[in-house]
Amino acid sequence: xxxxxxxxxxxxxxxxxxxxxxxxxxxxxxxxxxxxxxxxxxxxxxxxxxxxxxxxxxxxxxxxxxxxxxxxxxxxxxxxxxxxxxxxxxxxxxxxxxxxxxxxxxxxxxxxxxxxxxxxxxxxxxxxxxxxxxxxxxxxxxxxxxxxxxxxxxxxxxxxxxxxxxxxxxxxxxxxxxxxxxxxxxxxxxxxxxxxxxxxxxxxxxxxxxxxxxxxxxxxxxxxxxxxxxxxxxxxxxxxxxxxxxxxxxxxxxxxxxxxxxxxxxxxxxxxxxxxxxxxxxxxxxxxxxxxxxxxxxxxxxxxxxxxxxxxxxxxxxxxxxxxxxxxxxxxxxxxxxxxxxxxxxxxxxxxxxxxxxxxxxxxxxxxxxxxxxxxxxxxxxxxxxxxxxxxxxxxxxxxxxxxxxxxxxxxxxxxxxxxxxxxxxxxxxxxxxxxxxxxxxxxx
Ligand code: GUN
Ligand code: ZN
Numbered sequence: 170x171x172x173x174x175x176x177x178x179x180x181x182x183x184x185x186x187x188x189x190x191x192x193x194x195x196x197x198x199x200x201x202x203x204x205x206x207x208x209x210x211x212x213x214x215x216x217x218x219x220x221x222x223x224x225x226x227x228x229x230x231x232x233x234x235x236x237x238x239x240x241x242x243x244x245x246x247x248x249x250x251x252x253x254x255x256x257x258x259x260x261x262x263x264x265x266x267x268x269x270x271x272x273x274x275x276x277x278x279x280x281x282x283x284x285x286x287x288x289x290x291x292x293x294x295x296x297x298x299x300x301x302x303x304x305x306x307x308x309x310x311x312x313x314x315x316x317x318x319x320x321x322x323x324x325x326x327x328x329x330x331x332x333x334x335x336x337x338x339x340x341x342x343x344x345x346x347x348x349x350x351x352x353x354x355x356x357x358x359x360x361x362x363x364x365x366x367x368x369x370x371x372x373x374x375x376x377x378x379x380x381x382x383x384x385x386x387x388x389x390x391x392x393x394x395x396x397x398x399x400x401x402x403x404x405x406x407x408x409x410x411x412x413x414x415x416x417x418x419x420x421x422x423x424x425x426x427x428x429x430x431x432x433x434x435x436x437x438x439x440x441x442x443x444x445x446x447x448x449x450x451x452x453x454x455x456x457x458x459x460x461x462x463x464x465x466x467x468x469x470x471x472x473x474x475x476x477x478x479x480x481x482x483x484x485x486x487x488x489x490x491x492x493x494x495x496x497x498x499x500x501x502x503x504x505x506x507x508x509x510x511x512x513x514x515x516x517x518x519x520x521x522x523x524x525x526x527x528x529x530x531x532x533x534x535x536x537x538x539x540x541x542x543x544x545x546x547x548x549x550x551x552x553x554x555x556x557x558x559x560x561x562x563x564x565x566x567x568x569x570x571x572x573x574x575x576x577x578x579x580x581x582x583x584x585x586x587x588x589x590x591x592x593x594x595x596x597x598x599x600x601x602x603x604x605x606x607x608x609x610x611x612x613x614x
Pocket of ligand 1: 404407
């Protein structure tokens with residue numbers, strides 16, 4: 170459906186390159202237009218430039234949403250989270266394996282009920298859009314209906330979403346288990362039903378090595394071979410007990426990563442959550458495979474899993490994503506997530522400058538997901554997914570901004586002190602899907 174042309178005015182900020190890879194503090198990677206205009210047509214960005222000059226040329230038919238003095242950024246991208254864990258967030262007192270058994274598996278067992286999955290999907294998408302996140306890589310549950318629910322809700326909102334049915338056939342309650350062939354066949358049917366509809370993309374989603382038999386991983390390998398362009402998402406090397414368990418379950422494997430390599434899953438658009446305790450060989454295998462390590466700082470701190478080594482990933486040439494990991498993670502906000510990333514890296518003697526952080530949340534995560542030609546930047550031809558941010562949204566932000574006189578410091582304070590209260594509006598495919606004044610924009614039907 171064609172949408173009337175729209176232009177969005179404000180302080181436009183986007184990244185042409187990773188500031189970490191550009192000399193002199195990464196300035197050359199930053200595209201910033203103080204009084205900018207983004208022209209949107211049919212869901213895509215048509216033009217970006219200086220507002221006064223562009224407005225002189227535009228027809229009076231074009232509606233202008235004037236967001237000055239707010240910032241306009243590419244919509245945030247969250248490359249790892251769990252749809253069925255919105256009521257697991259903030260469960261007390263456990264490390265990963267206990268947390269899964271005690272809270273997460275019982276909760277996910279409820280998602281065989283389509284109404285539960287539909288309600289959670291609506292809630293999750295409302296929450297993501299309120300936080301300015303327009304694309305996510307999402308684990309549903311074992312139940313195929315949980316994917317139907319999530320994709321149906323995403324489709325009706327016109328979002329680019331990546332999601333899949335979790336495959337798991339052992340070491341969990343029976344209500345959550347599929348079987349080797351069944352899990353792959355259900356995934357195949359979901360791919361046929363959803364992949365490529367609107368902006369939806371299916372992700373092959375074995376939960377993690379401990380919950381899949383070798384037979385299931387074989388079936389997953391065949392599925393992945395049959396669909397070489399699809400995302401694969403799973404978990405890797407999050408927790409020391411988990412790593413020991415993998416050693417027991419797969420005695421033939423040199424290490425945890427070798428299990429996924431054996432089944433052809435360490436490949437481009439392979440999204441591996443956590444990657445905290447990787448050995449030398451594993452880092453090289455990730456790099457060789459062109460896979461992505463996904464850094465989930467609020468989850469890694471909350472579950473006491475460990476501190477991600479960003480410098481190491483960069484040295485090894487491994488792509489990195491930054492994600493919330495709801496519900497091991499504790500915030501839906503990519504701003505808060507980046508703020509916790511900064512603190513994790515501080516404990517490692519590493520830094521995360523503001524431009525690098527904002528690049529990660531946008532173009533960096535797009536590249537980490539292999540979606541850089543569609544989303545992540547404000548540039549002609551890309552999809553019109555954008556977030557408008559108010560860097561003065563709270564008393565603490567306003568107080569801090571009195572002493573800020575440059576963009577880098579403003580962005581850094583915004584990411585440390587900001588959260589969903591800073592979201593003024595969120596656009597997906599050029600449609601306003603969240604507005605601070607009126608809440609989420611729901612589909613008309
Ligand atoms: N490893 C396997 N499943 C999960 C999960 O749901 N959350 C996290 N954080 N790690 C996992
Ligand atoms: Zn996870």
